[in-house]
Amino acid sequence: MQAFQQNLAKLEAADTQVLGVSMDSRFSNQAWAEKIGVSFPLLSDWGGDVTKEYGLYNPKYKAARRVNYLIDKNGKVIEMQLDSEAIDPSKVVQACEARKLGR
Amino acid sequence: MKRLLLSLLLVTSFLPASYAADNKPEETPAPKIKVGDMAPDFTLQDQNGNKVSLHDFKGKKNVALAFYIFAFTGG
Numbered sequence: 001m002q003a004f005q006q007n008l009a010k011l012e013a014a015d016t017q018v019l020g021v022s023m024d025s026r027f028s029n030q031a032w033a034e035k036i037g038v039s040f041p042l043l044s045d046w047g048g049d050v051t052k053e054y055g056l057y058n059p060k061y062k063a064a065r066r067v068n069y070l071i072d073k074n075g076k077v078i079e080m081q082l083d084s085e086a087i088d089p090s091k092v093v094q095a096c097e098a099r100k101l102g103r
Numbered sequence: 104m105k106r107l108l109l110s111l112l113l114v115t116s117f118l119p120a121s122y123a124a125d126n127k128p129e130e131t132p133a134p135k136i137k138v139g140d141m142a143p144d145f146t147l148q149d150q151n152g153n154k155v156s157l158h159d160f161k162g163k164k165n166v167a168l169a170f171y172i173f174a175f176t177g178g
Contacts, residue, residue, distance in 0.1 A: 001169065001171060004167070004169055011167060014165070015163075015164050015165055016164060016165040016166065016167050017160050017164045017165070017166050017167070018166075018167045018169065019155065019157075019166055019167070019168050019169065020169045020170075020171055021147065021168060021169065021170050021171070022170065022171045022172065022173060022174060024173060024174040026148050026149070026150060026152065028174045028175070029149070029150040029174055030150040030151065031174070032150075032174035032175050033150045035175075038150075041149035041150070041153070041155050042149060042150045042174070043145075043147035043148065043149055043155055044147060044148050044149075044150075045145075045147055049145075050143075050145045050147065051170065053135070053136075053143050053145075054134060054135055054136045054143065054170070055132065055133070055134040055135025055136060056134055056170055058172075061172060061173075063172045063173055064170040064171065064172060065134075065170065065172070066170060066171055066172055067134060067169075067170045068167065068168070068169050068170075069136070069142065069166075069167070069168040069169075069170075070165060070166075070167055070168075071142045071157070071165060071166040071167075071168055072165055073160075073161065073162055073163065073164065073165060074161070074162075075141050075142055075144075075157070075158075075161055076139070076140070076141055076142070077136060077137065077138050077139065077140050077141075077142050078138065079138065080134070080136075080137060080138050082134070086169070086170075089167070089169070092167050096165055096167070099165065
């Protein structure tokens with residue numbers, strides 16, 4: 001999430017809202033957001049309903065997989081990165097900036 | 104001796120393949136939501152207790168939705 005925070009200004013400039021999601025409790029997310037200085041919403045999917053609906057539940061860790069989605073203004077998924085590919089958000093940033101320019 | 108070398112070569116040539124297979128996330132199926140799908144709506148609580156829904160941004164902004172494994176870890 002630190003990497004998204006570092007790119008937040010670019011993403012906001014490209015009309016993009018960043019939302020983090022995990023199966024952590026809200027209080028865990030609150031403490032973590034304060035510690036690392038995240039200013040965008042970290043959403044608590046306590047129980048994992050949303051994680052499972054997206055098909056991202058990893059039973060081995062009893063947690064979500066690391067996945068980035070870019071969803072357009074109509075609600076359609078236009079980019080997806082999985083696991084290790086999802087650590088670096090630069091593909092998401094590039095896609096947002098390309099859309100802003102009217103690709 | 105030649106035979107031994109050959110069998111050794113055979114065994115080692117199979118090693119990388121089986122090693123890679125072991126490292127695959129065997130229990131994690133492909134995500135249900137992929138590029139081209141409509142993202143299912145949700146309403147969840149953020150770290151400050153505010154309710155945030157995906158539909159809040161419809162028609163207004165793109166959404167970068169970043170699922171992460173655990174708080175207090177990297178990435």
